[in-house]
Amino acid sequence: MPHRTFFWFIIPSLAAMILFIALPVISVITQSLHVEHEKVLISSENCGPFGCKQVTIVDVAATTQLRADQPLGQFSGFDNYTNRNHLAFDEVGLAWEGSENIGIFIKKLLNLPFYKALAFTLTYTFVVTPFVIVLGLAIALGVNALPKFAKGPTIFVSLLPMIVTPLIGSLILFWMIDGEGIIGASIQYLFNDPGLSLKASPALTWMMLIVYGIWHSAPFSFIVFYAGLQTVPADTLEAATIDGANRWQRIRYVVVPYMKPLVVFIMLMQLMDNFRVLEPIVSFASEASATSLSWIIYKDLTSDTQLFGSAAATSMLTIIGVAILLLPVLFRTWRDFSRTAH
Amino acid sequence: MTNPAQRRSTSLAIISTGFVVLWLMVAAGPFLWTLWGSFKVQGDFFSKADWTNALYGVRTMVETGDFFTTNGYYGAWVEHGFGESVINTTIVVVSTVIISLTLGTLGGYALARSGFKYSFWILMLALVFRAMPHITLVSGYLLPFFEWNIWGYLPTSIIVLVAINQPFTLWMLHSFFLNIPKDMDESAMVDGCTRFQAFWHVIIPVMWPGVITTGLFSFLLAYNDFAVTASLLSQDNQTMIPKIASFLGTTQVEGNVMFAVAAVVSAMIPLFILVMFFQRQIVSGLTAGAVKG
DSSP: OOHHHHHHHHHHHHHHHIIIIIHHHHHHHHHHTEEOOOOOEEEEEEEETTEEEEEEEEOHHHHHHHHHHOTTOEEOTTHHHHSTTTTOHHHHHHHHHHOSSHHHHHHHHTTSHHHHHHHHHHHHHHHHHHHHHHHHHHHHHHHHTSOHHHHHHHHHHHHHHHHSOHHHHHHHHHHHHSTTSHHHHHHHHHTTOTTOOTTTOHHHHHHHHHHHHHHHHHHHHHHHHHHHHTTSOHHHHHHHHHTTOOHHHHIIIIIHHHHHHHHHHHHHHHHHHHHTOOHHHHHHTOTTTOOOHHHHHHHHHHSSSOOHHHHHHHHHHHHHHHHHHHHHHHHHHHHHHHHHHO | OOOHHHHHHHHHHHHHHHHHHHHHHHHHHHHHHHHHHTTSOHHHHTOSSOTHHHHHTHHHHHHHSSSOOOHHHIIIIIISOHHHHHHHHHHHHHHHHHHHHHHHHHHHHHHHHOOOHHHHHHHHHHHHHHHSOHHHHHHHHHHHHHHTTOTBOHHHHHHHHHHHHHHHHHHHHHHHHHTSOHHHHHHHHHTTOOHHHIIIIIIHHHHHHHHHHHHHHHHHHHHHOOHHHHHHBOGGGOOHHHHHHHHHHHHHHHTOHHHHHHHHHHHHHHHHHHHHHHHHHHHHHHHHHHHOO
């Protein structure tokens, strides 16, 4: 295909991506270096019979005018990145000096909004991803052993948690674990503690969010592994059986090696998707005990006074996080590609 | 006579089937529970006293005099105008799917047929774009959109969803096009077709399965989206998912959680129907990138 034809075929798609994915990143960078204008203040001396007083009032008209003229706000350098709501260098420094041991320091660190969100996002990503891979493989092996007529309906049901909108899926679980919902009430009954609430304790909230994440993503890895299992040659499995391999050994030494590239694929997708976790936090209304990076951006953008600069700074930090997360996988892909190309 | 190996495999089969059954209960249980509960009153669905109340609808009998009640649905659809958001969702989803597929088939075809190194780099770039959390992009859009006065309208959200969809669409269609032999379009071109005619008259007719599969995933992305539609649409133009999210605040206060439950069930049903009819395509789509790549 000549370059010219290639260009005309690809340009609509490429233009859409550049306009709405690449340029917004530039817009995010610009916004992150600016901060909203402060209110315009007028000071005047108010003199009365008992002497003069200095009065400061907000000039509403001028403030609105200034904000309308320069919607971006004023240039603030890296202030957005270093202030208390983001990397909080000053507060971290103080916490480091003021803490006797590492435990207290971490506790103080987790009170800062950005680190709190980062801690949950990373925990969620790195707990959900391996669980999803193992559970998905287990389900795939189980379903593969089912008689043929049962496979179709099983796959149908298994797909549901993944297909259903994350906001809806997490709401459904949230209603069930509510103190008065079926799971919440059963747990209270089991532990004989009517005050026990999954929502009140941070540890339990984290656990519930992670359980939701596994429930939501396990079908994806199940389907990928299940399709992979169909490609494992029957001859090899039979040869292994004749050589005396038991079921476990067949899985360990024949099936699992075939699944290796699939594990990399699932890991890549899961790392990307879990790192952006947002909906369950909105559904569970869990901001008191668990927030995520996406959630703090969402909150900055949808609050009454929209904090574009602050949201943009968190966005940049999130993008950097994604890049760090994916660099090893991308590097590997690139190496494989250049190896096959030569 | 059974030998030990066979006996062990029987017990293994029981364990493995039991595990699958357990998984099926975990996977489907919450949906069935909520579907059933949406026809009950709040006192039954959130029944602290006895969970079987939700099954038998004890309070529902007392409050409405009937075993089932559609009060939740009435509240959501009639009192809170859920129907409008359903129309908005339909507009957004259908337009997003059509535009994404048009752009994606053209681009995916070009990527599959060109042997140039830069097509690999475009695919890598698409992967990087795919990794961007949607909300970070939204924080880039909001300010310019406010300035240009295009915030809040459906077309804006549609274009944004199309763009966010492109990386995935390109990857998937690219791998489907790779499966179609090159000889087909080349022989058409030998016979005097231009590249576009070969693409349109020869390749697209055999590409329908791939296009439908990719379309399904575009549908799911647009339908399930929360980050983009919740922050880019005004109150009047809200689609279903942001509407449900805003229900949560208001209904919780009014004590009408069942409205939200009914809305959730209404939004979930189309997805069930979709999976029922297109299960095979969804499965093949999920694995398109993995098994072949």
